[in-house]
Amino acid sequence: MNPFSIDSAKALEEVAAFSRKLADGVQAVAGIGEVEVGCSAKDAVYSEDKLTLYRYKPLAPDAGFAPVLLCYALVNRPYMVDLQHDRSLVRGLLERGLDVYLIDWGYPDGADRFLEIDDYVNGYLDRCVEQVRKASGRDAINLLGVCQGGTFSLCYTALHPEKVSNLITMVTPVDFQTPENLLSKWARHIDVDRMVDVMGNISGELLNMTFLSLMPFRLTSQKYVALADIIDDSTQLENFIRMEKWIFDSPDQAGETFRQFIKWMFQENRLMQGTLELGGRRVDLSTIQCPVFNIYATQDHLVPPSASMPLESLVGTKDYSVFAFPGGHIGIYVSGRARQVPQAIGDWLAARG
Amino acid sequence: MSDRDPQAAWLDAWTATQRDMWQKFLSGNATAAPQPAPGLAQFMQFFGQPLPESSQDVTRKMMEFGEGYLGVAREFWKLVESAGGSGKGDTLQRELEALRSSFTQGFSKLYGGGPLGADMLAAWQRMGGPAAAGAGSQMPPWPALPALGLTRERQEAMERLGQAAMRYQQALGRYGEMLGRVSADAVERLSKRIARGAQSNEQIGSFRAMYDLWVDCGEQAFAAAAHGADFAKAQSEVNDALMELKTEQQKQVEDWARSLDLPTRTEMNTLLKRVNTLRRRLRELEEEVEQGRRKRGP
Numbered sequence: 001m002n003p004f005s006i007d008s009a010k011a012l013e014e015v016a017a018f019s020r021k022l023a024d025g026v027q028a029v030a031g032i033g034e035v036e037v038g039c040s041a042k043d044a045v046y047s048e049d050k051l052t053l054y055r056y057k058p059l060a061p062d063a064g065f066a067p068v069l070l071c072y073a074l075v076n077r078p079y080m081v082d083l084q085h086d087r088s089l090v091r092g093l094l095e096r097g098l099d100v101y102l103i104d105w106g107y108p109d110g111a112d113r114f115l116e117i118d119d120y121v122n123g124y125l126d127r128c129v130e131q132v133r134k135a136s137g138r139d140a141i142n143l144l145g146v147c148q149g150g151t152f153s154l155c156y157t158a159l160h161p162e163k164v165s166n167l168i169t170m171v172t173p174v175d176f177q178t179p180e181n182l183l184s185k186w187a188r189h190i191d192v193d194r195m196v197d198v199m200g201n202i203s204g205e206l207l208n209m210t211f212l213s214l215m216p217f218r219l220t221s222q223k224y225v226a227l228a229d230i231i232d233d234s235t236q237l238e239n240f241i242r243m244e245k246w247i248f249d250s251p252d253q254a255g256e257t258f259r260q261f262i263k264w265m266f267q268e269n270r271l272m273q274g275t276l277e278l279g280g281r282r283v284d285l286s287t288i289q290c291p292v293f294n295i296y297a298t299q300d301h302l303v304p305p306s307a308s309m310p311l312e313s314l315v316g317t318k319d320y321s322v323f324a325f326p327g328g329h330i331g332i333y334v335s336g337r338a339r340q341v342p343q344a345i346g347d348w349l350a351a352r353g
Numbered sequence: 354m355s356d357r358d359p360q361a362a363w364l365d366a367w368t369a370t371q372r373d374m375w376q377k378f379l380s381g382n383a384t385a386a387p388q389p390a391p392g393l394a395q396f397m398q399f400f401g402q403p404l405p406e407s408s409q410d411v412t413r414k415m416m417e418f419g420e421g422y423l424g425v426a427r428e429f430w431k432l433v434e435s436a437g438g439s440g441k442g443d444t445l446q447r448e449l450e451a452l453r454s455s456f457t458q459g460f461s462k463l464y465g466g467g468p469l470g471a472d473m474l475a476a477w478q479r480m481g482g483p484a485a486a487g488a489g490s491q492m493p494p495w496p497a498l499p500a501l502g503l504t505r506e507r508q509e510a511m512e513r514l515g516q517a518a519m520r521y522q523q524a525l526g527r528y529g530e531m532l533g534r535v536s537a538d539a540v541e542r543l544s545k546r547i548a549r550g551a552q553s554n555e556q557i558g559s560f561r562a563m564y565d566l567w568v569d570c571g572e573q574a575f576a577a578a579a580h581g582a583d584f585a586k587a588q589s590e591v592n593d594a595l596m597e598l599k600t601e602q603q604k605q606v607e608d609w610a611r612s613l614d615l616p617t618r619t620e621m622n623t624l625l626k627r628v629n630t631l632r633r634r635l636r637e638l639e640e641e642v643e644q645g646r647r648k649r650g651p
Contacts, residue, residue: 003551004433005558008379011433012372014560015426019371022419023364029412114622114629123636182579189589194596198603200618214579217539217571224418225564227411241411248410 025231035242038079046131050106053128063097066141070102073148077249087334092342107251113200115254121155122279140165155283168293171303175272176265178306187266196259204250291319293348300329426560514601521594528587538574
């Protein structure tokens with residue numbers, strides 16, 4: 001039979017409707033105005049170089065737990081965890097009476113090109129932990145690491161176990177060489193030494209191009225065509241623009257940190273092999289004895305579940321829990337089901353006092 | 354005089370024009386196929402009201418891909434027309450072969466050389482900046498001549514630059530070929546899906562359904578290639594070749610800067626490393642002082 005059931009009248013109707021939506025869309029986007037990101041009130045409590053440590057204002061009576069320090073990745077901006085009122089991990093935690101801090105790494109520039117992973121983990125992150133410990137009067141805090149920030153948090157907890165009472169990792173890679181990991185397959189072939197020697201810092205645009213090219217048809221074409229479907233819904237349109245702003249708000253990466261991350265993690269898989277050293281000390285994940293809550297996304301194309309799940313066999317704790325979120329790397333923050341995540345974190349922390 | 358928003362009036366006119374062009378095209382009365390919405394982007398650029406910063410990129414992409422989509426729809430209609438009346442065995446296969454050819458040409462035109470190639474290659478070119486833009490035109494005039502005399506080092510540097518430019522162009526070409534094969538595979542998969550749908554009485558009822566099917570096939574074709582070692586090697590060769598080219602250019606810029614007693618990147622790097630070392634040492638000393646203070650007690 002004919003593979004198509006499209007006659008000229010139907011075709012004209014469809015094309016005319018699409019043209020109308022495209023024209024309406026131009027007007028609708030223009031009418032939305034500047035979108036705002038980051039919905040929860042917060043105060044800057046510490047800053048150093050490009051870094052700022054924020055403390056969020058409470059939204060509920062104090063639940064009495066140690067503060068939660070959010071350690072975001074160096075890639076993209078941390079306001080993803082507090083994007084908008086109805087899509088905010090931070091808000092979900094605040095509503096459960098948690099005291100929430102967030103590290104904003106800022107935008108590294110040429111002066112930061114020689115910052116190393118050691119500077120981030122044993123330097124910036126440690127000083128932020130110190131600030132939170134001092135402010136709360138507690139010896140140990142809850143550390144929540146996201147993506148690359150999760151990898152840093154694992155390193156930190158292994159090196160400073162006395163300062164972390166509970167560790168939560170979200171979409172965090174541990175095994176960087178699993179077969180599903182396309183990013184890893186590409187990264188393993190790159191001459192990263194030459195790249196960093198030549199470019200210094202690695203541009204956010206290059207990283208974005210790489211991430212988008214993991215699924216080029218969907219991420220660079222289809223989603224903009226599909227925009228026509230939501231053009232009449234100003235709320236959805238605004239959400240779309242907000243997400244776009246986040247996706248393309250990409251800080252450059254400090255060159256040396258990028259070199260070490262690609263070489264040590266993707267190419268040599270040192271965290272998995274137990275051969276990573278920072279500041280002259282071996283990062284041994286088996287020294288992590290505090291409770292660990294590992295959250296991964298089942299459809300994550302950037303950090304596939306297979307990259308996160310091996311954590312269980314590496315940490316020394318007997319209190320290891322896992323939460324498989326049904327969604328992708330970004331959906332874990334902004335999808336309709338994203339509310340499950342702060343709920344799960346809150347419940348997990350509450351069970352540990 | 355009408356107080357109608359001039360932008361809205363223009364968009365109305367553009368929509369009406371599109372409809373008229375498509376009506377003629379679909380009825381077979383058009384002298385030429387409707388072009389993919391010419392003028393919308395240009396209009397916005399010159400006459401549209403200033404857009405909020407966060408909306409500019411979305412608007413640009415929406416217009417770009419919307420216009421592209423209408424171009425794809427035009428190609429789809431050719432397929433629909435060519436499939437009309439066919440239905441069995443060889444006839445259907447012949448039609449699909451024709452559709453396949455039409456798709457390949459259509460998408461090549463739409464994306465300027467390949468659905469993936471244009472975007473990704475352009476991104477590499479942007480990353481390269483002036484180094485990539487000039488690549489290929491910087492071959493030294495006599496690359497095979499031995500370098501002699503006072504200008505020997507200069508000639509050797511130019512030769513290295515030329516060789517690096519050539520390596521980069523070749524790498525880009527091989528990468529483009531690989532992306533072209535992905536496009537061809539995507540079309541092949543699409544043809545098979547259409548044939549399978551026809552055999553199982555699952556007709557495609559809209560341009561949009563066809564487009565989504567194309568995207569599915571494209572992603573499958575891309576994934577099949579991108580996970581392979583050949584793809585990763587071709588991609589990394591583009592990167593490595595570009596880095597070599599930039600290295601040679603940087604050397605020349607540094608020579609020039611040194612000759613004018615201007616600061617160079619190398620000197621800046623040395624200074625930044627020294628500052629970092631000093632900062633680390635200072636922190637260590639501060640910690641030692643703090644520990645000593647703690648030991649002594651309050």
